Structure formats: C-alpha cells, structure tokens
Amino acid sequence: MLGRLYANQDCAAAFALELVGERWSLLILRDAMFRGYTRFSQFQKKLGIATNILAKRLETFVAAGLMERRQGGTPGEPAEYVLTQKGLELKPVIIALTQWGDKWVEPGPVLFANRTDGQPVTVQLREADGDAEVAVADVVARRRQSRPKIRR
Amino acid sequence: MLGRLYANQDCAAAFALELVGERWSLLILRDAMFRGYTRFSQFQKKLGIATNILAKRLETFVAAGLMERRQGGTPGEPAEYVLTQKGLELKPVIIALTQWGDKWVEPGPVLFANRTDGQPVTVQLREADGDAEVAVADVVARRRQSRPKIRR
C-alpha cells in the first residue's frame, strides 16, 4: 500500500498518511489507545463501522506493524488486537487533533492526563532543549542535512 | 458536512476529522503552512491531485474557516487561499504526523524550526505546568467536567 495513495510525495507526513490516513483509521486507533479496546466487536459497536471495512483496517494495521494480532488460546476465544510501540506512538497525533477540535470545532468529552500523577497532559510545540512553547506561526520547515535511521 | 462522515462520535478528534480527514486534505494544508503556497496551480503541481478534487478541498476549507479566499484585484489575477488562525493551528497535527513518519516509516527531507531563533522545534507531550515530557504509554484519556468555549 505504501507509495500508492500519495505517490511522489517525499514527505514523512505523506508516508504516515499512507498507513493511517484512510477513513476510520485514526478513530480505531484512538479507541485502542484510550478506551483499551482490543476486540473486533468493541470497535464495531462503538464506531458503527461496516464489518468488512473494519476487518480491512485491522488487517492493514497488523501488516504495518501498528497492531499485533493475538489469537485467544481456547477455541471460541476471540482474537485480540493490541497496539505495538509503533502504534502507541501515534498518541501525539490523536491528541493534537483532539485539542484542535476542542478549540475550533466542538469540545469533546475527554481530556488527557498523566496516569502516574493525574496531571493534565497536552501536545506542545517546543524547542528541543528550551522551556517556552513556540507559537505556531513561528514554526517553519527546513530541509535537513542527513536522514536518521528508522526504528523497527 | 459536519456530522455526516462520523455520526454519533462525540469526540473532538472525530469533529476535526470531519474537516481535515479526507484524502489530500492534510497534505494541502501542509503545503500551505510550510511551503507558503496560496494558489490553485501551486497545490496542483506539487501534489498531482485531480483538479476537481482540489477545487472541492479548497472550497471546503474556505467554508470551514480554515482558509480565506482573496480575489486578486486586477482581472486575470488568480485568487489566493490563505490560512486563517484556525487553519494555522493545525500545525501540531502535521508536525506530529511528520515526526512519527520520520521515526517509524521513512524519514522525510524536512525538520521544523523556530523562525525567531533557528532552533529545532518538536511536538511534545507535556504536563501543562511541568517540565518533563510524558511517555506516550502514560497518557490516558479522562472525561472532563465542563466544556470550554469555542474560539471563533
């Protein structure tokens, strides 16, 4: 699938959207991340998504390494779809979308917190070493010198 | 359009995806944000998107208040599509996607910087008041008490 949807876009955002840019993808991942859903029927009931589409999305996530499919031991036990680290690390994308929707479209019912101390957590634009948040208008893109390695 | 794609999802991320979740939407906004594109032909050439789709996306953005259409004064002058504050504030979403794609899919050619001092800028999960970044696995969702107002 990679390289099909957004050909000739040499851009990491486009690469990411190849995997999570289709309809329902980010909402499925959201429920996996923040509701702890792992089973087909949980996603299906919550989202009201067509079953064939949901099956395709889960299959894509497993193939892309965002989720791991674990077959239940006992027969009749349903498979579980659990997020990998690669999948988990999409949290900032979901949270950024949620924050924006909260502010500009329609506030939703949830906010995010650090489970270790209960304090609210937000996505922020920051200089790597600095303290102060950077205004969106001040963030610009710049061509980088050398490419980092990919985590597997 | 709002409420059509993801009905019954009381979730700010779903509200956001109603506006920017369709194919090409985020890449168009990315080029507007970080390449400074404002004209139909600029987006079209860079993305290779079908012209009818691009026209529809730009129209949707204007209707949703993400862009403003400015008609050139002289006849034959093309219209310009410029981001509003509402549109600009999607930068964290784009940057979060880019960072994730860089790390987990395929590194792209750009990184982000603060134009005021040239220092690199990243999206970080942080406690509102604290200093330390929060690990993705420690971020949980929590129902909020009262809903904030929407910025217009």
Next chain:
DNA sequence: CCGTATCCATTCCGATACTG
C-alpha cells in the same frame, strides 16, 4: 457471541476534456 465473506447501492476519486 466473534468474526469473515459476499452482494449491491452509493459515494469518492482520477483522468480527461472543456470553458472563461
């Protein structure tokens, strides 16, 4: 109950042609 598979209607998308 947990999924998978299939059929059909609708929507979305891409390529092309065309107009001002």
Next chain:
DNA sequence: CAGTATCGGAATGGATACGG
C-alpha cells in the same frame, strides 16, 4: 491559470449470510 463537467473505476457502507 483557474477552475467546471463528465465518465469509468475504486473505495465505502449496509445488509445479510455464513462458519466457529
């Protein structure tokens, strides 16, 4: 250059049927 119109194909949705 900036779109609009059209048409065929792909993706999607809904319903249903099927097997464990």
